[in-house]
Amino acid sequence: MSTIVNPILPGYHPDPSIVRAGEDYYIAVSTFEWFPGVQIYHSRDLANWELIGYPLTRSSQLDMIGNINSGGVWAPCLSYSNGKFYLIYTDVKSRQGAFKDTHNYLVTADKIEGPWSEPIYLNSSGFDPSLYHEEDGTKWLVNMIWDHRKGRNSFGGIVLQEYSEAEKKLVGPIRNIFKGTPLGLTEAPHIYKRNGYYYLITAEGGTGYQHAVTSARSTSLFGPYEVDPTNPILTSHPDDELQKAGHGSLVETPEGEWYMAHLCGRPVKDKKCILGRETALQKCMWTSDDWIRVDGGSGPQTEIEVPGLVAKRAVSIxxxxxxxxxxxxxxxxxxxxxxxxxxxxxxxxxxxxxxxxxxxxxxxxxxxxxxxxxxxxxxxxxxxxxxxxxxxxxxxxxxxxxxxxxxxxxxxxxxxxxxxxxxxxxxxxxxxxxxxxxxxxxxxxxxxxxxxxxxxxxxxxxxxxxxxxxxxxxxxxxxxxxxxxxxxxxxxxxxxxxxxxxxxxxxxxxxxxxxxxxxxxxxxxxxxxxxxxxxxxxxx
CATH class of the missing domain: 2.60.120.200 (Jelly Rolls)
Incomplete structure (x- = not known):
């Protein structure tokens, strides 16, 4: 029995997006105003992770001169379909006040090491975009929508629109498929399909100490989505070593096991997280009635035991x-x-x-x-x-x-x-x-x-x-x-x-x-x- 120790990516590694391509696992994390844009880590065993590079290395892909603090690259989504890698990311130009200027782009590569393409502009309606690849070959962009109007919920729901790979643009109607739960601040949507259900995994509660991962499902991609009765499926409790748990992303192993990558923080005095938001990994399981659960309960575990896993390598820091x-x-x-x-x-x-x-x-x-x-x-x-x-x-x-x-x-x-x-x-x-x-x-x-x-x-x-x-x-x-x-x-x-x-x-x-x-x-x-x-x- 081998052990994965959390956080798997210590220090500033927020908003993880995890994906498997064959026997290889990859995690992409936010980089905000730091260049190059988007860090990508690789692993063969989920325990040992190596930084292999950055897809956004040119000003033509990411021009951040003048970007505000904590602007730039928010919440990338890395996916893989039919031998190609897809990376969706947001370049945030403004974020204070009623408005947020959040421009969403797509780049692609045949190999994870690149070269990565020039960006395709998608939309600016909100942040945390991700791409869902349907079994029939269609592709769908989901993102939270920002509502600047007075008296409205700024986190206006999760919208979905088809992406045409041939035309390199979004096409068709925009549908608001999920308004969120009472936790509020609904963001970071990812869609997964299993046993006839579409699962919508979102982050709610804000990215601080009330952060959480919530789940909803539907038999149709377009909804309506039924909220998991035990939400949140992951959140930090006051005595947990890992705080701020949220912003989850799921991956299935070749053996059919499921894991969730999520962000977390380790505070020192006065609840201050000097290292920033880090990336942790939790083992998941499915209930008999097809809801996903975090193994060990809804709180984040600092260690998870995995049968047959290759032990992590000893490296002097x-x-x-x-x-x-x-x-x-x-x-x-x-x-x-x-x-x-x-x-x-x-x-x-x-x-x-x-x-x-x-x-x-x-x-x-x-x-x-x-x-x-x-x-x-x-x-x-x-x-x-x-x-x-x-x-x-x-x-x-x-x-x-x-x-x-x-x-x-x-x-x-x-x-x-x-x-x-x-x-x-x-x-x-x-x-x-x-x-x-x-x-x-x-x-x-x-x-x-x-x-x-x-x-x-x-x-x-x-x-x-x-x-x-x-x-x-x-x-x-x-x-x-x-x-x-x-x-x-x-x-x-x-x-x-x-x-x-x-x-x-x-x-x-x-x-x-x-x-x-x-x-x-x-x-x-x-x-x-x-x-x-x-x-x-x-x-x-």
Whole structure:
């Protein structure tokens, strides 16, 4: 008996869409304003998952320059039919106030690795679209519909319309097939067919602590849909280790077993989920009267035992990128724009990542920032940087980042009296602060930077030789880097990485020799552990 440990995708991996193609399983997750768009993971056993790439790698597929925080790619749906992969996704341009501008697209590929096609525009009526492939070959788009009118339910139901593959567009009438249950906030629809029933799986209750998965069924694709009498079929209870359970997606194994991928969160103090919304997996079963149930009850399980499953591989979470390749590793992401020679290079100086400073940390357009997901509440990150700032408007360093409002930044800059200096910037809810009473003078232009993260606490260090480390500042509460710590709901998670700014417009560069990411035991010691993710430093 082998065990799957949840979350299977730790750190910021929300809105999972799971599908099987032959013996292979794939999960696609939301990426919001981070580029490339949509992460795809692969597994042969449901326990061990490898990031294999991103389908949205070109600006022609995803143009997010200027997109708002927590805009961009929402809730992708990955499906497979007749030897072809289909990916539906939303590019959200606005999301506050009465209106939401949510543009839905389709791309396809013959192989999961790509190449993926140019996008086909579908509609903009709402978000969380998915594609259902009927047995007769027809294809149907379902999405929630957004109702901006005063006094109406903004989550106006689940609409269905046929997609013509020949014409590459939606055709025929639009039908509202499901208005939701009393839980409300009905979204994330997926349709499955089994034993003559069409099952409509939706997310309800909102994507916070009341989140849930609900089920309804009909003998006709067009409804009416009968609500499962035991809804919700999955939701978190107050004592569950995994909170926010919802946004479910189903997959059937070749042996006829069923599983549900869903998002969840692991809070620290004050119910703040620093890592963001993660992906977990639950085993499911069918009742004698053909309703689906989560094995073990409606609460999410942290471990599920599966007979005959290949045990997960033991992998040390100790990754170092020396930037010796001509391409960035899969783990790296940028904000809103592709990796181009305009602002980054792995070839201008061999063995280094060179970043060219452009706009500030507040920019929704051209930030020169490269980062990876934080996947553990106990971690240590380190880099070595060479930088020669000429004025105070030029800065570079190590950043812990949520969005343009919330980050903590250990950075080198220039002071007219002292020359090169090291300081710490914290932006909390958009309010700028500098945490050191006196910045540290740096006698050289090469500096080693380190951050240690232990649950909600952050400590920065620096070194001039990479051996002897000096504490810069500790006990920084960085729990404001979470979905919950904002006036308006947001959806991403904490990233750690490197960045350069030159708001003087002179495009000053900084060179990074390496980046190290280590996960730690609680209390700060290093360890080797079993990991769900393998090969995370595969090349893009």
């Amino acid at each position: 100790n990754e170092r990128d020396d930037f010796n390749s001509s391409k960035l590793d899969h783990c790296w992401n940028s904000l809103r724009r592709p990796f181009t020679e305009e602002w980054m290079s792995l070839e201008e100086r061999t063995g280094y990542l060179r970043l060219r400073g452009q706009e500030s940390m507040s920019s929704l357009h051209k930030q020169s920032l490269i980062a990876r997901r934080l996947e553990s509440l106990h971690a240590e990150i380190e880099t070595c940087m060479e930088f020669q700032p000429d004025n105070f408007q030029q800065m570079a360093g190590l950043i812990i980042y949520y969005d343009t409002d919330d980050y903590v930044y250990l950075r080198m800059s220039h002071d007219e009296a002292k020359g090169s200096v090291l300081g710490v910037i914290q932006s909390k809810h958009g309010i700028y602060d500098e945490l050191l009473e006196e910045e540290i003078e740096l006698p050289v232009q090469k500096v080693y930077l380190k951050a240690r993260l232990e649950e909600e606490w952050l400590t920065f260090y620096y070194s001039l030789d990479g051996e002897t480390w000096e504490r810069v500042i500790g006990d920084i509460d960085y729990s404001h880097l979470s979905d919950e710590d904002a006036d308006y709901i947001r959806f991403t998670g904490t990233f750690v990485g490197m960045c350069v700014q030159d708001v003087s417009g002179q495009l000053k560069t900084a060179d990074f020799d390496y980046f190290s990411y280590k996960e730690l035991k609680k209390g700060g010691s290093e360890y080797e552990t079993s990991s769900h993710l393998s090969g995370r430093l595969g090349r893009s």
